[in-house]
Amino acid sequence: MYPIVRKETLADNIILMDIKAPRVANECLPGQFIIAKTDEVGERIPLTICDYDREKETVTIVVQTIGAGTERMMALNEGDALEDFVGPLGCPSELCEEENLEETRKKIIETREWTKKELRALGFTFGDSMSNFIFASHERVPATELFEALRREHIYVRHFTKERINNYLRISIGTREEMETFIRFLKEYLKEA
Numbered sequence: 633m634y635p636i637v638r639k640e641t642l643a644d645n646i647i648l649m650d651i652k653a654p655r656v657a658n659e660c661l662p663g664q665f666i667i668a669k670t671d672e673v674g675e676r677i678p679l680t681i682c683d684y685d686r687e688k689e690t691v692t693i694v695v696q697t698i699g700a701g702t703e704r705m706m707a708l709n710e711g712d713a714l715e716d717f718v719g720p721l722g723c724p725s726e727l728c729e730e731e732n733l734e735e736t737r738k739k740i741i742e743t744r745e746w747t748k749k750e751l752r753a754l755g756f757t758f759g760d761s762m763s764n765f766i767f768a769s770h771e772r773v774p775a776t777e778l779f780e781a782l783r784r785e786h787i788y789v790r791h792f793t794k795e796r797i798n799n800y801l802r803i804s805i806g807t808r809e810e811m812e813t814f815i816r817f818l819k820e821y822l823k824e825a
Contacts, residue, residue, distance in 0.1 A: 633713035634668075637690060645697040647706055648682070653717045654689040656681075663725025666691065667788075669716035670708065675701035678788060681720060691717070699793035721788070723807065740764060744805045750815045751803075754822055766803045773825045775799045781821050787814055 638650035656666060660681050667676045683692035695705050708714070744761065751758070751768055758768040770778060778801060779791035790802035805811065 633715065634717040635713045636708055636710050639710050646694060648692060648694050650690040650692050651714060651717055652689060653691050656717060656719045657684045657686055657689045657691050660684050660691065660720035661724035664720035664722045666717055666719030666721065668714050670704045671715045674704055674715065677701050677705065678790060740805055743808045743811055747805060747811045754818055764805045767800050768803055769800045773822065775801050782817065785817055787817060
């Protein structure tokens, strides 16, 4: 169990929590995320690590209500505990020093544009994203099915349960190698679907 040592309301549907998680706090780096679960029946929720304190062995997360799982998490208070707090996951961010900022930006844009082209060829539709993620829907396969299949392969994307957006995946742009792995899996999976 992972105790909530601090809870602060930032807005009506947004809270900040400090979670006692010694291993995660001692190993995490900027840009990584965790997957939290409120209880044995709760869904797994991926959340960005906002801050950490190695001395206090805490990790700071920010939660916004977007579905039943995050509503359950929002109802917890200081002294309550999360069932699971898995991490750190994902690649740490590259430090954006002046000399490599432009190079890093170009790599992200090139990888995003390549990913968009590959996704369109596989039957995905999405707006023309200019950010570091793509909010996409597939023409035949429901987002829930794709989310579960990707998760089984330890490829993590976001899926939302709100009716208006429940058939979309939020796909963060990673490194070229990570995106090639993602696309390779989708090509194989969609052949069978």
